[in-house]
Amino acid sequence: MTDLVSIILPVRNEPYLTKTIRDLLVKSEGEIEIIASLDDSKPGYIVNDERVRYIEHKGHGKRQSMNEGV
Numbered sequence: 001m002t003d004l005v006s007i008i009l010p011v012r013n014e015p016y017l018t019k020t021i022r023d024l025l026v027k028s029e030g031e032i033e034i035i036a037s038l039d040d041s042k043p044g045y046i047v048n049d050e051r052v053r054y055i056e057h058k059g060h061g062k063r064q065s066m067n068e069g070v
Contacts, residue, residue, distance in 0.1 A: 004031045010065035012039040021047045037069040 007024060011017055021034055025047070037055045039062070046054070055068055 004033060006070075007032060007034045008066060008069035009034065009036045010039065010062050010069065011036050011041060012062070012065070013041045015044070018045045018047060021052060025049060025051065035069045037065040039065045 005028075009017070009020070014020075017036065021036065024032070024034055032051055034052045035055065036052070037057070039057060040059045042056075057065070057068060060068070
């Protein structure tokens with residue numbers, strides 16, 4: 001049995017989000033899930049992968065974005 005690692009990304013106007021997600025998917029070992037908590041922003045490109053989830057909300061701030069991701 002392998003452990004699942006959750007990576008929470010609080011995001012607000014992050015120009016390198018897509019690159020960051022792709023790098024995490026390629027370089028990770030074992031099972032991961034990536035949760036991008038988008039605070040009043042949209043990524044330039046949605047990464048279609050079953051390990052990636054997006055949560056969208058408006059103007060909650062970094063702490064609330066992190067909490068929603070968890």
